[in-house]
Amino acid sequence: MTPDREVAIVAFAQSDHLRRTDDLSEVEMVMPVLHEVLRQTGLKAADIGFTCSGSSDYLAGRAFSFTMALDGVGAWPPISESHVETDGAWALYEAWVKLLTGEADTALVYSYGKSSPGSVRDVLTRQLDPYYLAPLWPDSVALAALQAQALVDAGAADESALAAIAARSREDARANPHAQLPGARPQGEYVVQPLRTGDCPPIGDGAAAVILAAGDRARELCDRPAWIRGMDHRIEAHSLGVRDLTDSPSTRLAAERAGAFERPVDTAELHAPFSSQEVVLTRALGLDDDVRVNPSGGALAANPVMATGLVRLGEAAARIHRGESDRALAHATSGPCLQQNLVAVLEGDPRA
Amino acid sequence: MPKEPVAVVGIGQTKHVAARGDVSIAGLVREAAVRALADAELGWADIDAVVIGKAPDFFEGVMMPELYLADALGAVGKPMLRVHTAGSVGGSTALVAANLVSARVHRTVLTLAFEKQSESNAMWGLSLPVPFQQPLLAGAGGFFAPHVRAYMRRTGAPDGIGSLVAYKDRRNALKNPYAHLHEHDLTLEKVQASPMLWDPIRYSETCPSSDGACAMILTDRTGAARSPRPPAWVHGGAMRSEPTLFAGKDFVSPRAGRDCAADVYRQSGITDPRREIDAVEMYVPFSWYEPMWLENLGFAEEGEGWKLTEAGVTELDGDLPVNPSGGVLSTNPIGASGMIRFAEAALQVRGGAGEHQVDGARRALGHAYGGGAQFFSMWLVGDTPPAT
Numbered sequence: 001m002t003p004d005r006e007v008a009i010v011a012f013a014q015s016d017h018l019r020r021t022d023d024l025s026e027v028e029m030v031m032p033v034l035h036e037v038l039r040q041t042g043l044k045a046a047d048i049g050f051t052c053s054g055s056s057d058y059l060a061g062r063a064f065s066f067t068m069a070l071d072g073v074g075a076w077p078p079i080s081e082s083h084v085e086t087d088g089a090w091a092l093y094e095a096w097v098k099l100l101t102g103e104a105d106t107a108l109v110y111s112y113g114k115s116s117p118g119s120v121r122d123v124l125t126r127q128l129d130p131y132y133l134a135p136l137w138p139d140s141v142a143l144a145a146l147q148a149q150a151l152v153d154a155g156a157a158d159e160s161a162l163a164a165i166a167a168r169s170r171e172d173a174r175a176n177p178h179a180q181l182p183g184a185r186p187q188g189e190y191v192v193q194p195l196r197t198g199d200c201p202p203i204g205d206g207a208a209a210v211i212l213a214a215g216d217r218a219r220e221l222c223d224r225p226a227w228i229r230g231m232d233h234r235i236e237a238h239s240l241g242v243r244d245l246t247d248s249p250s251t252r253l254a255a256e257r258a259g260a261f262e263r264p265v266d267t268a269e270l271h272a273p274f275s276s277q278e279v280v281l282t283r284a285l286g287l288d289d290d291v292r293v294n295p296s297g298g299a300l301a302a303n304p305v306m307a308t309g310l311v312r313l314g315e316a317a318a319r320i321h322r323g324e325s326d327r328a329l330a331h332a333t334s335g336p337c338l339q340q341n342l343v344a345v346l347e348g349d350p351r352a
Numbered sequence: 353m354p355k356e357p358v359a360v361v362g363i364g365q366t367k368h369v370a371a372r373g374d375v376s377i378a379g380l381v382r383e384a385a386v387r388a389l390a391d392a393e394l395g396w397a398d399i400d401a402v403v404i405g406k407a408p409d410f411f412e413g414v415m416m417p418e419l420y421l422a423d424a425l426g427a428v429g430k431p432m433l434r435v436h437t438a439g440s441v442g443g444s445t446a447l448v449a450a451n452l453v454s455a456r457v458h459r460t461v462l463t464l465a466f467e468k469q470s471e472s473n474a475m476w477g478l479s480l481p482v483p484f485q486q487p488l489l490a491g492a493g494g495f496f497a498p499h500v501r502a503y504m505r506r507t508g509a510p511d512g513i514g515s516l517v518a519y520k521d522r523r524n525a526l527k528n529p530y531a532h533l534h535e536h537d538l539t540l541e542k543v544q545a546s547p548m549l550w551d552p553i554r555y556s557e558t559c560p561s562s563d564g565a566c567a568m569i570l571t572d573r574t575g576a577a578r579s580p581r582p583p584a585w586v587h588g589g590a591m592r593s594e595p596t597l598f599a600g601k602d603f604v605s606p607r608a609g610r611d612c613a614a615d616v617y618r619q620s621g622i623t624d625p626r627r628e629i630d631a632v633e634m635y636v637p638f639s640w641y642e643p644m645w646l647e648n649l650g651f652a653e654e655g656e657g658w659k660l661t662e663a664g665v666t667e668l669d670g671d672l673p674v675n676p677s678g679g680v681l682s683t684n685p686i687g688a689s690g691m692i693r694f695a696e697a698a699l700q701v702r703g704g705a706g707e708h709q710v711d712g713a714r715r716a717l718g719h720a721y722g723g724g725a726q727f728f729s730m731w732l733v734g735d736t737p738p739a740t
Contacts, residue, residue, distance in 0.1 A: 086416055086418075236422070339419055
């Protein structure tokens with residue numbers, strides 16, 4: 001859809017993504033990125049019209065984990081605020097809708113995830129059908145491997161193509177000071193065939209924050225706002241057995257609704273935790289070789305679960321802020337084997 | 353461009369009970385959704401997006417259950433958004449859905465909230481282990497009882513007010529076929545004689561644990577014009593949050609609640625809530641929260657809320673009926689409880705509340721709160737479209 005109101009990402013910050021952060025609580029991890037986006041814009045907490053966050057109790061290992069993170073926001077006097085129990089990309093979506101209503105002119109969006117305290121492979125099995133699937137504990141790598149094997153069987157990828165994606169991602173991550181895995185890594189042994197260590201994301205902890213602003217407010221706060229030209233998200237059936245795992249019709253539909261196919265994009269930040277999922281997404285989106293995919297290194301270089309999708313939106317926006325992109329596609333995913341997908345199209349004003 | 357007015361044209365609830373052993377989580381939510389669609393005389397194809405809410409995932413032991421529920425709620429190929437704002441979530445979820453319509457992102461949205469408490473034990477789900485919290489509390493009652501005691505001390509309210517609230521709400525529930533507790537032989541004396549759980553809160557002054565779901569269909573002006581039954585119109589809606597604990601926090605009357613109500617009244621053009629609002633569905637999980645919220649929401653002066661309760665003003669036939677549905681004290685599928693408040697407020701102005709209908713209700717407030725009395729969501733609905 002084409003929104004009635006111009007809304008832009010005007011600031012983005014992320015933590016360094018680390019294998020462990022035993023010395024940091026979630027609040028301590030979130031506060032520096034919140035302060036950083038406020039610093040970038042010169043805004044104070046009290047200037048923000050709406051705040052929205054994304055996180056998961058199952059990663060934190062406790063109910064209501066997000067209430068503690070709120071302490072880092074400085075929610076006093078009381079703030080207009082909401083929370084989604086999923087990746088922060090959907091918090092950004094909720095905040096975008098809030099700005100479209102005209103009820104707020106600025107929004108703070110943040111998300112965080114600490115995968116290090118538990119076994120994230122096992123934790124993610126808890127998001128499967130609780131009666132028929134979760135009792136079998138099929139872990140996230142095993143499910144991604146099913147998808148990867150389907151791609152191989154369909155002739156859409158082979159192990160060397162997957163290895164090339166992994167190598168390119170980590171090579172690009174050398175320019176990303178926040179990445180967990182900068183620089184090439186050996187592909188290593190199979191984790192679950194056909195996925196090798198190199199095809200899988202690192203396990204780590206991290207946080208991200210974004211500020212949205214509408215219209216002239218965005219122009220005041222940012223030299224080159226990343227205008228959200230469209231944003232949409234779609235979900236697919238849960239059961240893997242009824243899906244074609246080599247395709248992502250929900251990504252394609254979300255992209256169409258977001259206006260992604262009206263003109264080519266120059267950059268795409270795709271939330272593909274596994275190398276094979278980048279293949280699925282680039283095929284579904286019809287991205288050709290001219291499009292710069294995951295210049296940040298993507299989820300293969302840093303995967304703070306629940307923040308990785310928001311980081312994609314932030315990285316795409318930051319490239320527009322820096323003048324390195326004029327029209328970028330940002331994608332986020334949730335659920336097993338890319339079940340749910342969000343696409344945003346971001347544009348910078350024409351350069352003089 | 354002004355916001356699109358939002359109408360509630362379909363409402364569906366399950367019969368709330370202690371344990372729905374006959375249905376899965378998917379079966380439970382679908383039952384409410386199908387009833388809301390039937391009420392609106394719409395089909396799944398008429399729904400553009402689904403917004404779903406529930407309280408912590410640990411309550412059923414399913415992480416992000418919306419993923420698994422996409423099929424049951426007809427969301428495949430559509431946007432599905434999951435909201436979680438603690439106990440206020442049912443209200444917040446409805447407001448997020450309403451924003452999709454008012455921003456003209458979508459025309460017709462299904463919003464739904466649920467809890468299937470029988471699949472786990474919410475009390476221990478809420479009692480956080482070390483290192484997150486000192487092992488001092490057992491469930492929500494342990495957290496809120498001291499704040500009730502502070503209210504009593506601050507206002508000088510007599511001991512029996514809580515029992516009056518509980519007795520009223522449980523009797524109202526007898527008129528609501530969807531309410532969980534139907535205690536036909538309850539007397540005020542039985543409430544007063546029930547065991548003390550968290551002093552001063554007695555067993556009969558505490559919400560039950562319920563399995564249940566509530567769904568609403570929200571739509572724009574065009575959708576409302578096609579509605580087979582009178583719509584309820586959203587006149588104002590707001591959320592406010594404040595930190596859990598900080599020096600100077602007023603647990604008796606949190607500022608986030610007062611600010612949230614003030615915002616809703618401003619949007620709705622309400623200047624005298626006591627006179628201009630005809631019915632209130634407020635989130636009262638422990639009896640004493642009725643007088644406390646009467647003050648917090650501006651229906652009574654500070655220290656005077658208990659007098660309204662004592663005088664019978666909040667009875668179904670009083671001049672400010674509070675929780676005609678029986679409220680959270682009679683039905684508590686936690687994640688859905690806020691949405692039930694919002695939906696029951698809408699039922700009142702649609703004239704569809706049946707035996708617990710407040711005569712002539714034209715404007716009603718739905719209210720929810722959660723966390724450590726820190727998250728608030730409210731909406732005000734009316735029987736006519738909002739002035740734009």
